[in-house]
Amino acid sequence: MKKILVLLLLAVVGFYVAETFFDIGFGNSHFVKNEAIKPVKDIYLQQTVQELKVSNTVTSIVVNFRGFDTLGEVTVLFLSVTALGSILYKKRHHVGERSVLFSASSIVTSGSKLLFPAIVLLGAYVFIHGHLSPGGGFQGGVIIATGFLLMLLAYENYSVSHNGLSIVESLAGITFAGVGLLGFMNGGTFLQNFLPTGVLNDLFSGGVIPIIYIAVGFKVAAELTGVIYTVLNEKGEQNG
Amino acid sequence: MIAFILILVLLVLMIAASIYAVRQKDLLYAVIATGIISLILSILFYLLQAPDVALTEAAIGVALTTIIFVITIRNTERMEVEKDNNNNTKPAAK
Numbered sequence: 001m002k003k004i005l006v007l008l009l010l011a012v013v014g015f016y017v018a019e020t021f022f023d024i025g026f027g028n029s030h031f032v033k034n035e036a037i038k039p040v041k042d043i044y045l046q047q048t049v050q051e052l053k054v055s056n057t058v059t060s061i062v063v064n065f066r067g068f069d070t071l072g073e074v075t076v077l078f079l080s081v082t083a084l085g086s087i088l089y090k091k092r093h094h095v096g097e098r099s100v101l102f103s104a105s106s107i108v109t110s111g112s113k114l115l116f117p118a119i120v121l122l123g124a125y126v127f128i129h130g131h132l133s134p135g136g137g138f139q140g141g142v143i144i145a146t147g148f149l150l151m152l153l154a155y156e157n158y159s160v161s162h163n164g165l166s167i168v169e170s171l172a173g174i175t176f177a178g179v180g181l182l183g184f185m186n187g188g189t190f191l192q193n194f195l196p197t198g199v200l201n202d203l204f205s206g207g208v209i210p211i212i213y214i215a216v217g218f219k220v221a222a223e224l225t226g227v228i229y230t231v232l233n234e235k236g237e238q239n240g
Numbered sequence: 241m242i243a244f245i246l247i248l249v250l251l252v253l254m255i256a257a258s259i260y261a262v263r264q265k266d267l268l269y270a271v272i273a274t275g276i277i278s279l280i281l282s283i284l285f286y287l288l289q290a291p292d293v294a295l296t297e298a299a300i301g302v303a304l305t306t307i308i309f310v311i312t313i314r315n316t317e318r319m320e321v322e323k324d325n326n327n328n329t330k331p332a333a334k
C-alpha cells in the first residue's frame with residue numbers, strides 16, 4: 001500500500017516536471033520568451049569583448065562582473081579546509097607518520113616522478129591562460145593539487161610543508177583582496193578594473209583578471225593539497 | 241541527431257552507474273562507480289559547450305573526490321554493514 005502511494009506521488013511529480021521542461025530542448029535556452037527584455041547574457045557577451053578585451057566570457061563573469069562572489073567562494077573553501085584541519089588535528093598523534101599506505105611499485109614511483117612536473121605545468125598553464133582558454137584559477141589549482149596527490153600516493157615519505165602551504169595560501173588571499181581594494185584607490189568600486197585592458201587574445205590583457213586568477217590558482221592548489229595531506233595523515237583507529 | 245543519441249546513451253549510462261553505486265555493498269566499487277558518473281558528467285558538460293565546468297568536474301569529481309573516498313575506505317571499512325532495528329550490526333546479506 002505504502003509503495004503504491006509512493007509510486008503514485010512520484011508519477012504526479014514526474015508528470016509536472018516533465019510537462020514544465022518538455023518545451024525546453026536539452027541544452028537549449030528558451031527561458032526568455034519576451035523579446036523586449038534584453039537578457040543579461042547579451043550585455044555580458046558584448047561588454048566582455050568590447051570593454052574588457054577578454055575572450056573567455058565565463059572568466060570575465062566569474063572574476064570581473066561577479067568578482068565579489070568569487071572572493072566569497074574562496075573564503076568558503078578556506079574555512080572548510082581550516083575546519084577539516086582543526087577536527088583532524090587532535091587525532092594526529094605521530095606527526096609525519098602516514099596512516100594510509102598504498103604500496104607502490106617502482107613503475108608507479110618513477111612514472112609519477114616523470115608526470116609530476118608535467119601536471120604542475122598543465123595546471124599553471126590552465127590558470128595563467130584563464131582569460132583566453134577554458135579553465136581558470138580553480139581548475140588549475142585542482143590540477144596542481146592532483147599532481148601533489150600523485151606524489152603523495154607514490155612515495156611513502158613524501159611530505160609537504162604545512163607552513164609553506166599556509167604562507168602560499170595567505171599571500172594569494174592577500175593578493176586577491178589587495179587587488180580588490182586597489183580598485184577603491186582608483187576611484188572605483190571593490191575589484192574594479194584599473195589596469196589597461198590591452199589587446200584581445202593577448203596573454204597580457206584583461207586588466208586585473210590574470211592577476212586575480214593566478215592568486216586564486218595558488219590559493220586553491222595550496223588548500224586542496226593541504227586537504228589531501230591532512231586526510232592521508234589522519235590516524236585511523238583500526239589500522240593503528 | 242548523432243549528438244542527441246550520444247547524449248541519451250551517456251545519460252542512461254549515468255543512471256545505470258548511479259543505481260550500481262547505491263546498490264553495491266562493496267564500497268570501493270561504489271566509489272569507482274561515483275567516479276564514472278563524474279567522468280560521464282564531464283563529457284556531457286563538454287558536449288553542451290561548457291568546457292570550464294567540464295574541466296572542474298573532471299579534476300574534482302574524478303580525481304580528488306574519488307581518492308578522498310578511497311583513503312576514507314582504507315581507514316575505515318570496505319564492506320557496507322547493515323543495521324537492523326535492534327541496533328545490532330550484522331554482515332551484509334548477499
